[in-house]
Amino acid sequence: MSRPVPTLRGWVVGAAGVVLLVAAGWAGRVDLLFGGLLLTIAPLVAMAAVALDRPWLSVARTYSPDTVEVGEEVQVRLDVRNQSGRATASMSWVDTVPAGFARLAFRALPSLASGQSVTLRYSERAARRGAYLLGPLTVARTDPFGLARGGYGVGESKVLLVTPRVRALAGSGDDEARGEGTDPELVRHSIPSTDEVIPRDYRAGDPLRRVQWRATARAGRLMVRQEEQLSNPEAWLLLDTLRAHAGGAEPFERAVELVASIGSHLLDVGYQLGVHETGERQLAGSYELPGGDQLLVGQLAAIEQVREPGGDIAGRFAASLRATRSGVPVFLILVDGDPQLAAEFAPLRRYAAPAIAFLMTSSAAAARELLERAGWVCVEADGRTDAAAAWSLAMQAQQPAGGPRLAGAADVRP
Missing domain, CATH: 2.60.40.10 (Immunoglobulins)
Incomplete structure (x- = not known):
């Protein structure tokens, strides 16, 4: 409860009471003294009444x-x-x-x-x-x-x-909803043994693009394709959360929005998503449908920059990538383009297909040079570039070489 206070009327009444008390002392009149006491005490009694008479x-x-x-x-x-x-x-x-x-x-x-x-x-x-x-x-x-x-x-x-905002990224439109487009092509490329399509009952959270209409017609209930779940292709994201690497709050906010958008997009097209952080762990680290997109975005709502590093993050990230059966999509989101951090992750290019680094500032020339020399596709995503625009730039920057495609963009470097 806030402390009761006199209203404007209460101040006026109290002031009038003080004036009457002064007048009573000067004139020696009892009636003025009585009136002054009444008016002076009235606001105090009102304040006590308001404090005690609490509504339930x-x-x-x-x-x-x-x-x-x-x-x-x-x-x-x-x-x-x-x-x-x-x-x-x-x-x-x-x-x-x-x-x-x-x-x-x-x-x-x-x-x-x-x-x-x-x-x-x-x-x-x-x-x-x-x-x-x-x-x-x-x-x-x-x-x-x-x-x-x-x-x-x-x-x-x-x-x-x-x-954070989840932007719709190129390649997540009607083509993918019908099971077409180049995102499913990358899913098939990631795990070659996905030719057999096994229908199963629809579960809450399954993307509608997986509905198999012939099986649905035969069974009389919604049936979905299971090939992506059987193949379980992986994609990996790294978010720089160290305060020492943070070029202010705004670049970090853009980085979080980029992770939310890319992560939701990759989950929607059939990937199991792994997320590493450069600082102490705040996220679950592994996400898949159904429900993984909501879990990721919900955890990103509360993620903060931290001061303590998460140990040998480059070593753990390399171990995660080596455990995969083939090159997997890897995305680095570096807040200020710290050259030392870029040097640690540049060698991981050999495990990635594609390998894309987003630099959340335009003053990261040294980090960009290190990563591009190792074969990474680098994209500057400063304050003028939202998540959808950064994704489009990354897709356009990939060099055609006949490799897997991602989200309708050009081919990825071998």
């Missing part, structure tokens, strides 16, 4: 949708019920929101009879990703004479998860 309310808080992307609108619903045995006075309300959200103004809360409830609604947008606590609800009331005002915290706070 419960609040049920829901969000629609439960999770939102950066910049999307969330609808907040508050179901407020009077739990006391008597009606509440007319009050006003405002919800508590953290920094980064638009500040709300107080709105009228009608009087509620015992057991009666009312639904309050408002909308908000978050400018940055993160896990935010909204609430508790604050209700404010005045005494019957309008001399004092107090506020009360009602209900509990609840977390709202704001995830």
Whole structure:
């Protein structure tokens, strides 16, 4: 509860009481003394009444949708019920929101009879990703004479998860939904033994592009192709999370958005995704459908830059790549293009097909030279380049050599 304070009327009444007390002392009149005491004490009594006469309310808080992307609108619903045995006075309300959200103004809360409830609604947008606590609800009331005002915290706070934006990347459109396009071609290339198509029952989370209509017609229920799940092709991402390598908050935010977009795209076209971090581990590290895309984006909502390195990350990353049966797609997302970091990962090019490095700053000439000399495709993704544009640049930069294709782009270097 916030501390009760006099209203403007309360200050005026109190000041009038002080004036009467001074006049009573000067004139020696008892009636002025009595009036002065009454007016001076009245705001204090009103403040005590407001503090003690607390409304007993419960609040049920829901969000629609439960999770939102950066910049999307969330609808907040508050179901407020009077739990006391008597009606509440007319009050006003405002919800508590953290920094980064638009500040709300107080709105009228009608009087509620015992057991009666009312639904309050408002909308908000978050400018940055993160896990935010909204609430508790604050209700404010005045005494019957309008001399004092107090506020009360009602209900509990609840977390709202704001995830990074997931951009639609080239190659994830209608062609892939029909099982065509070049992403499935790369899936087949990754594991050559996927010629046999085995239908199975549809499960929640399966992409519609896997629906096998002939088997569906025969079985009378949705059936999907299982070749990608049997082949289990892999793709790998590395995100630079060390604060020492971070060129400010904005490049890191763009890097997180790029990981969310590329990771969701690769999962959608049939890959099992592995993710490494240069700093201490914050992500699960391995994702697959169904549900892997939501898990990845949800964990990226709360990922932060850290100061402690994650040990021999280059060695662990190399071990993961060596365990695969063939060259796999590998994507490096380097926040400030640290040359030392680039030198550690440049030799991993021989395990990757394709090998693409995204540099989140335009001042990474040394790192770019090291990586390109080892055969990496490098793309600068600074503040003028969003995730979709960076992906398109990477696809255009691949050199044709008859190798596997990714997302409708040119062939990858051998």
